[in-house]
Amino acid sequence: MPEQILVVDDERDMRLLLRYQLEQEGYAITDAPDGRAALKLLRECTPGLVITDVRMPFMSGLELLREVKQVLPATEVIVATGYAEVETAIECMRAGAFDLIRKPFDIHEMYSCVARALDRYRLNASADLVRASQSFFATNELDRIPRAIVEGSRGLMAVDAAVLMIQDVQGRLQVAHASGLSSEAEGALLVELGERVVLALPLDRTPALVAPGLEDRRLGSVRALGAGASAILYPLAVGERVLGVLSLLRRDGLRILGKKDLDRAAVLASHVVLALENGRLACQLASSERLATLGQVAAGIGHEINNPVAYVLGNLGFIREQVAALRQGGQVDLQELEQAVLEARDGALRISDIVRDMRSLARMDDEAGGWFDLNEAIRSALRIAGVQTARRAYVQTELPEGLEVRGSPGPVSQVLVNLLVNAAQALEGWDGASKEIRVTARREADMAVIEVRDTGPGIPPEVLSRLFQPFFTTKGSTGTGLGLSISRNIVRRLGGEIGVSSVPGHGSVFTVSLPARPLAEVREVPVVPSRSAS
Structure with missing residues (x-):
């Protein structure tokens, strides 16, 4: 998708000029006549860049800048003004503006500034994804990966709640980890919606996006999520094998999840699948390593057992001879016989200890x-x-x-x-x-x-x-x-x-x-x- 830019200016001609010039460069442009209208448009799109005038009715460009940074922290903002005052510039930069351009501006200077702002937006977005992915792969312990996935996904997608659901052996979704849920009912509803997505996978493998005015036929009514809430339910699969579903929820109607978020979720989901598969393989390798350790010492274990076996057999042979002598009426040293029994018992216990040690090492305790x-x-x-x-x-x-x-x-x-x-x-x-x-x-x-x-x-x-x-x-x-x-x-x-x-x-x-x-x-x-x- 082309990068989205929101142009905010109370001068209609200036908005039209910027729209025309930037659309020629391949950008997707949305415009608004003032700050209040711009904030409403933020519900419908997630622009990578906002270009705003400073002096406008209802809401100044500086106030809009602060609102944008609160609602969409990753979005870059360029402030354009015909009144390039030092105090204004300082306040805008402190509020997080990418740059300040003076009107009337040179269009080539504007192109350059827009390109640099969007480059930083993409770079930051990529860096966020890399950091999230690194947190997924920071451990190969299968029981710790779900928490890393949920926390990383919640931060990357800037959502209020995230839930990772994994299929159990019966094919039912179970919550592996959740963060930000407001209630058990909300979590249960997301699991139910995830089940509907999984049931529809043979016919439709696309993720589900639900938002006000946008409903997915697979999910039916999702009003229980709340007015203004939006959600993405992304199926996680490897070929035909279903791993689970990643659910992302925003309750704030000012930050509705859209198609651009869906694109980012697609990249995120691919990293989630890799992390889960990596954890599964690591778990299998851990079992293999345990068996490899057993194999490494197994050759010597035979020798270790042979010694007490020979000890037991030798004493049993002596005991048998003494019992035979007793049957024939011969003299037997009962103290020696008792000692032989005790020694045979010690040898058997030694064998028992070795077998128990090996079983303990092999068993998934x-x-x-x-x-x-x-x-x-x-x-x-x-x-x-x-x-x-x-x-x-x-x-x-x-x-x-x-x-x-x-x-x-x-x-x-x-x-x-x-x-x-x-x-x-x-x-x-x-x-x-x-x-x-x-x-x-x-x-x-x-x-x-x-x-x-x-x-x-x-x-x-x-x-x-x-x-x-x-x-x-x-x-x-x-x-x-x-x-x-x-x-x-x-x-x-x-x-x-x-x-x-x-x-x-x-x-x-x-x-x-x-x-x-x-x-x-x-x-x-x-x-x-x-x-x-x-």
């Missing part, structure tokens, strides 16, 4: 669970990653008893397994004086802090700043570049944060902070140091 002992997750991670660390490092731990965090052990274990395996891989082939991995936990105020420290080669500064970026890897074809990114997402969902510090040649320290159970609810106990040589 509820990360918003209750309080659990942090040591449970740490020790589980140490057992799972033990196969990787055993061949490469000496592992030390210092863990306090009674330190609890909210969530469930599985996700925390996944984070720590990733950090332990990375530390072990960093030490592989390292020629340093010592090869150690140290895992510690402590309470700092209301946070539980876990550190995974290695004495490896460290991380170069140019790599350090990119470690948590999705798909960034220094492992070549053997790495996915998702482990640390997913670990950060998990930690943030649990209300914590993860960071790293490193000095090349002197190892690295990864720090995970998680909200700890308040001291008022737990009894403090002393730190119990432990160590395991691998």
Whole structure:
């Protein structure tokens, strides 16, 4: 669509002259004889530029400028006047005017000023869209994306309310996030209208625009939205697959949504679809990364299980021999027999622990669970990653008893397994004086802090700043570049944060902070140091 310009001047000849000259340049021109008429026209169009005289009846150009900036902040305003007073110029520029042109003006100067004003309007509009889009893609956590989409869309489109509705597995729309709704009834009505748009998609895939005097046949009556209200309901789809509907609502009759807003909403919707698909794929990749972590340690898990299996079988063989001797009336040392039973039980429990650790890591646990002992997750991670660390490092731990965090052990274990395996891989082939991995936990105020420290080669500064970026890897074809990114997402969902510090040649320290159970609810106990040589 051509750029829209609103010309406001109480001199008819001047309006006609500007209309003719600017239409020759390909602009769409609307004109008004005074400020009050101009404000009414703002309901019907959203001009990128307003050219106004200063001295007019009913409302001065300066007053109109202030009204335009309040109603349409992005619209540029050029003030034209035959009285180029310094005070007037200063007031206009302070009120947000793009430029001040003196009458009678040179038409080429006017063309240049109009072109520059519209260039800035388009640039600002593009910058707003980029900022909104960046907020959509600032996270790949599927549960945080809807909020970013709604808040970004509401600001970009300058609407009173925005609602993102996503289809569930039954094909019904559910509100993923909403902002600015005046009541539950208003939200329910927008969902109902969204359902009507989705039902009509096989025959009509266009977005719905409703405004006073403009109704969409798919929606029926929308009077319940309120007098003067306008709305855009944009269907979100990938091919034939429907994702949902983005609803945008303005209640102010002075700023009715129009076709130009629909054009901007079209670009916005394409970014929304990309963000939702990106979040969905990231969620799938997170599951794949969890399985990849399991696969990475699976080969050694077999060896880890074989040891206690052999232990159990050896003791069961001895028990069987003793039972046979008893049946034949022989002498049996009952103390040795009882010891063999206990040892067989210990071996079976060891196998049970390993299987439980693997199941916990593979399962999509509820990360918003209750309080659990942090040591449970740490020790589980140490057992799972033990196969990787055993061949490469000496592992030390210092863990306090009674330190609890909210969530469930599985996700925390996944984070720590990733950090332990990375530390072990960093030490592989390292020629340093010592090869150690140290895992510690402590309470700092209301946070539980876990550190995974290695004495490896460290991380170069140019790599350090990119470690948590999705798909960034220094492992070549053997790495996915998702482990640390997913670990950060998990930690943030649990209300914590993860960071790293490193000095090349002197190892690295990864720090995970998680909200700890308040001291008022737990009894403090002393730190119990432990160590395991691998």
